[in-house]
Amino acid sequence: MPVIRLLCLANSRKHGGRCIAGLNLDGSGWVRPVGLHVDGTLYPSDIILPDGSTPRVLDVLELGLKRPRPEDHHPEDWVIDGRRWRLVARPMVGWSDWIGRQSFETGPTLLGGFDDRIPFGAKVDHSLALLRVADLHWRIMVRDNRRKLRVRFLLGDQLSDLLGGQLYDLGVTDDQLEGRFSTWREGVYPLALAPGFEDAGEAVLTVSLGEPFAPVEDGPAYCFKLAAAVIPLERDFASHAREVPHNVDEHAPAAHEVETVRFQRQPGWMISRLRKLGLLPGDTKER
Numbered sequence: 001m002p003v004i005r006l007l008c009l010a011n012s013r014k015h016g017g018r019c020i021a022g023l024n025l026d027g028s029g030w031v032r033p034v035g036l037h038v039d040g041t042l043y044p045s046d047i048i049l050p051d052g053s054t055p056r057v058l059d060v061l062e063l064g065l066k067r068p069r070p071e072d073h074h075p076e077d078w079v080i081d082g083r084r085w086r087l088v089a090r091p092m093v094g095w096s097d098w099i100g101r102q103s104f105e106t107g108p109t110l111l112g113g114f115d116d117r118i119p120f121g122a123k124v125d126h127s128l129a130l131l132r133v134a135d136l137h138w139r140i141m142v143r144d145n146r147r148k149l150r151v152r153f154l155l156g157d158q159l160s161d162l163l164g165g166q167l168y169d170l171g172v173t174d175d176q177l178e179g180r181f182s183t184w185r186e187g188v189y190p191l192a193l194a195p196g197f198e199d200a201g202e203a204v205l206t207v208s209l210g211e212p213f214a215p216v217e218d219g220p221a222y223c224f225k226l227a228a229a230v231i232p233l234e235r236d237f238a239s240h241a242r243e244v245p246h247n248v249d250e251h252a253p254a255a256h257e258v259e260t261v262r263f264q265r266q267p268g269w270m271i272s273r274l275r276k277l278g279l280l281p282g283d284t285k286e287r
Contacts, residue, residue, distance in 0.1 A: 002064070002065050003062060003063070003064045003065075004024050004025075004026065004031065004062070004063060004065060005024070005025040005026070005060055005061070005062050005088060006022040006023070006024060006025065006031055006033075006060070006061045006062075006063060007022045007023045007025055007058070007059075007060055007092055007095070007098070008020060008021075008022040008055050008056065008057055008058065008059045008060075008061055009021060009022045009023060009057060009058075009130070009206045009228075009229055009231075010022065010057065010128075010174075010206045010208060010228035010229045011054070011055050011056060011057055011174070011176075011228075011229070012173035012174050012175070012208075012226070012228045012229070013173055013174075013175045014039075014041050014042075014173070014211070015039060015041045015211070016041070017035075017041035017042050017043045017044075018041070018042045018043070018047060018054075019032070019040075019041070019042065019173075019208070019228070020032070020033055020042060020047065020055055021033075021076070021128055021206065021208060021228065022061070023102065023130075025060070029076070030076045030126065030128040031065070031076055031078055032074060032076045032077050032078065032127075032128065032208075033063060033065065033078055033079075033080045034069060034077045034078065034079055034080070035079075035080060036079065039211055040069070040074075040077060040079075042080075046080060047085060048084070048085075049084075049085055049086070049087045050084065050086065050087070051087065053087070055085070055087075056090065056091075057174075057229045057231060058090075058091035058092055058095050058231070059087060059088075059089065059090050059091065059092070060087075060088040060089040060090075060091075060092045061085050061086065061087060061088065062085065062086040062087075062088050063080060063083070063085040063086070064080065064081035064082075064083040065078040065079065065080060065081060066078075066079045066080060066081040066082075067079050072121065072122065072123040072124070073118070073120065073122070073123075073124060073127055073209050073211075073212070073223045074127050074209065075124065075125065075126060075127060076126065076127060076128055096233065099130070099204060099231075102130055103130070104130050104131055104132045105129040105130065105131050105155070105207070106155075106156070107131075107155030107156035107165055107166055108155055108156030108165050108166035109166070110129065110131075110155060110166070110168060110207060110225060111124060111126070111127065111129055111207065111209060111225055112124050112125075114166055116168065116169065116170060116224060116225050117222035117223060117224045117225060118209065118222065118223050118225075119220060119221075119222055119223075120212035120220070120221035120222055120223055122223075124209065127208060127209040127223075128206065128207070128208050128209075129206075129207045129208075130204065130205070130206060130207075131153075131155065131204065131205040131206075131207060132202060132203075132204055132205075132233075133153045133154075133155070133202060133203050133204075133205055134201075134202050135153065135154070135191070136151055136152070136153045136191045136202075136203045136205075136230070137151070137152045137153070137188050137189060137190055137191065138150075138151060138152075138181065138188070138189045138190075138191070138193070138194055139151070139152050139169065139187075139188050139189075140181055140184050140185065140186050140187055140188075140189070141186060142186045147178075147181070147182070147184075148171065149171075149172040149177070149178045149181050150169055150170060150171050150172060150227075151168075151169075151170055151172060151205070151227045151230060152167070152168070152169045152188065153167075153168055153205075154166065154167055154168075155168055168225070170207065170224075170225055170226060170227045171224065171226055171227065172226070172227045172230065173208075173210070173226045173227070173228050174227070174228060174229050174230065177229075177230060180194055180195045180196065181194070191203055191232075196232060197232045199232070199234045200232035200233060200234060201233060201234060202233045203230050203231060203232055203233060204229075204230075204231040204233060205227055205229065205230055205231075206227070206228045206229040206231075207225055207226065207227060207228065208225075208226050208228040209223040209224070209225060209226070210223055210224045210225075210226045211223065
C-alpha cells in the first residue's frame with residue numbers, strides 16, 4: 001500500500017464531509033483520496049491530523065493509500081488505507097515556485113469541453129485541473145436568502161475570439177473562502193478586493209468535476225465544474241513569471257506554461273468587453 005506526499009490543492013465541502021485533492025510530489029500527477037463510502041466523501045475521522053487540525057490548501061500531507069478506485073468522472077480517486085495522515089509542512093516551502101513549474105490547463109476548453117458541466121456517464125481522462133488566471137472576478141449571487149460565491153474568468157488565447165478566450169462562471173466549493181464574502185452584496189468584484197487577495201496579481205485555481213447532480217427533478221444528471229480552491233499569486237511573483245525567458249535552465253517553466261500566463265493584462269480589457277455583451281453591470285469599477 002503506497003504512502004505518498006501530497007501537496008493539498010483542494011479541501012472543499014462535499015455531502016456533509018470533505019473532498020480533498022492534490023498533486024503527488026513524486027511528479028506522478030493528481031490524487032483524490034476518497035473514503036470507503038459509496039460517494040467517497042471524507043469525514044473528520046478520516047483526515048484529522050496529529051495536532052488536531054484538518055488539511056489546508058498548500059499543506060504537504062503524508063498519507064497512505066489502499067487501492068485505486070477510478071470512476072468515469074473521477075479517474076484520480078484512490079481509497080485511503082485508514083492510517084492517520086501526517087502534516088509535513090504548512091504551507092509547502094517554495095510552493096509558488098513549485099506550482100509555477102506545473103502544467104496548467106491552457107484552454108479554451110476546460111476538463112474536456114466549453115460548458116460548465118459534463119453529462120454524468122461521460123468518461124473523462126482527467127477531472128482535476130490547475131489554472132493560472134489573470135483578471136479573475138468574484139460573483140456573489142443571492143437566491144432564496146442563500147449566498148453563493150462564483151468565479152468568472154476567461155481561459156484561452158486572448159486573440160482567439162471577441163472575448164479573448166472562453167468565458168467560465170464556476171461555483172466555489174471552498175467554504176473557508178466563501179466565509180470571507182459573508183456580508184458582501186450581490187454583484188461582481190475584482191480579484192484584489194477580496195480579503196487575502198489585496199496583493200494578488202493573478203490567481204491559481206483548482207477546478208474539479210463534482211459528483212452527479214440533476215438540476216431538474218427527474219431530469220438528467222451532470223457533473224459540474226467547480227472551483228475547489230482559489231490561491232492568490234502576488235503581483236511581483238506573477239509579473240516575474242510572465243517575464244521568464246524560455247529555456248533559461250532546467251527550472252524555467254516550459255514554453256506552454258509561459259504561454260498560459262501570458263494573458264496580456266491590459267487594464268480593464270476584460271471588464272469592458274463583458275460590459276458590451278451585457279454580462280457585467282455598468283457601474284462595476286475597473287481595477
